[in-house]
Amino acid sequence: MSTYVLVAGNAGVSELVAAAAKLDGPVVAVVVGADEVVRAVAAPGVDKIVWLGDPGDRAVEAFAADVAKVVAADPGVVFAGRKPAERALLGAVAAAISAPVVTMPVEIAAGQVTRAIAGGIASETRSYAGPVAIVSDGGAPLTGGGSTSVEQAAASPAEVTVTDLRPNEVAAADLGTADRVVSVGRGLKAKEDLAIIEALATAFKAELGCSRPVAEGLDWVARDRYVGISGQQISPQVYLAVGISGQLQHMSGCRGAQLIVSINTDKDAPIVAESDYILTGDLYTLVPALTAALG
Ligand SMILES: Cc1cc2nc3c(=O)[nH]c(=O)nc-3n(C[C@H](O)[C@H](O)[C@H](O)COP(=O)(O)OP(=O)(O)OC[C@H]3O[C@@H](n4cnc5c(N)ncnc54)[C@H](O)[C@@H]3O)c2cc1C
Known part of the structure; x- marks a missing residue:
């Protein structure tokens, strides 16, 4: 068999x-x-x-x-x-x-x-x-x-032809095929501060992702961008998690990443044990510094 x-x-x-x-x-x-x-x-x-x-x-x-x-x-x-x-x-x-x-x-x-x-x-x-x-x-x-x-093998495909292919006008997330994803969690204090995460994602040529509460509850990021067991299951080359604790439900969506880098103030956050590189500190200091270095 x-x-x-x-x-x-x-x-x-x-x-x-x-x-x-x-x-x-x-x-x-x-x-x-x-x-x-x-x-x-x-x-x-x-x-x-x-x-x-x-x-x-x-x-x-x-x-x-x-x-x-x-x-x-x-x-x-x-x-x-x-x-x-x-x-x-x-x-x-x-x-x-x-x-x-x-x-x-x-x-x-x-x-x-x-x-x-x-x-x-x-x-x-x-x-x-x-x-x-x-x-x-x-x-x-x-x-x-x-x-x-x-x-x-011989095939007799049904007559289903793709007649048009175009990106969604409301830029839909394509986290599944992205090589790099920068994801943000509840470590972020205000919606306006998303700008620093977006700047990092741009400098890193990455898609923006997030944890579920940031998309569902806070509603700061579109729901098709949250990563986890009930969201997107992704396997990028690099997953950079900013201010995300790394609960099981989140990690099951990004464990397939080849490299996980986390930024967190808490050196004992669950995500630390699953990270290849750990930046311990305040995202409000580390993210702009990283963006500047990448830029
Ligand atoms: C059935 C079920 C399904 C779920 N599915 C999902 C899912 O698909 N995806 C998902 O993400 N969650 C899911 N959850 C929710 C999940 O359990 C967690 O509650 C959620 O992932 C936590 O999000 P978070 O890490 O952003 O927030 P938190 O757990 O609050 O973590 C915030 C982190 O930010 C750090 N931090 C705080 N301030 C700073 C700072 N200034 N700089 C740096 N770091 C800082 C903190 O140390 C902390 O580690 C699910 C839950 C259930 C029950």
Whole structure:
């Protein structure tokens, strides 16, 4: 029985491949994507690629039935990332093979998944007799270099064509693809002071993020910018957390970052233990100094 990783137009599936490799059976990547995505996914840990083709102007979701057919021929555990197209493909697969969908996994073993519940303050372990569909962090893009065999499979995509693509006029946050995120928490004393955080984000060429209370409650930052278990789940190269305590519910949204830097007055704040670099001190002094240094 194979274990599947669904690839919906981008190769950001390293975490999924690592999780799949721990289970029994070969790891098969079912790819809807351009040539370069196939080349990137042909990486160590991926035993076989089933390539359904380049969607071109079509939406990746148009291949949902084709992806489901590949997995249904030999049903096994299926992994997909959290992006909308990835979840759409996973949903089609789960329906086709009657597999339960599991979100927020923290540990995955054969026939058993432990997942976070109640906002991450508890976990539950479930056992499964058959295949299961798992939604999790995709991780960094794969970069090829494996001896993976590629099988081109026939596809009959639905007639779903992308006819227009444009940024939202109310600049929507794209934290998910940002390499750098500067996030602010309740250490900030007033909404006007956001200006110093925004200046740091600009100097650092980073997207602005925040903790939940800053977006929901204080309403200083748009709600699509808060990071955490009930907000954005991100894996940037650098996550700079300013005046954020680092509660479990926040950290579960940014633990995938390659580097975490925190600025906090409290050297014992929970985020300190999870940071690669720690600047202990007042953000009102440290942030302008850092901005000036970067500038
Ligand atoms: C079900 C549930 C889901 C939740 N989901 C989320 C979620 O998705 N995302 C999320 O973020 N939270 C979430 N929360 C809330 C979470 O538990 C915390 O309450 C929240 O993350 C705390 O935000 P904070 O770190 O900004 O504030 P605080 O915990 O108040 O921390 C502020 C930090 O700023 C530091 N500080 C103060 N002054 C300064 C200064 N001048 N300079 C530098 N540092 C300073 C303090 O030492 C402190 O560490 C959830 C809670 C529940 C119950």
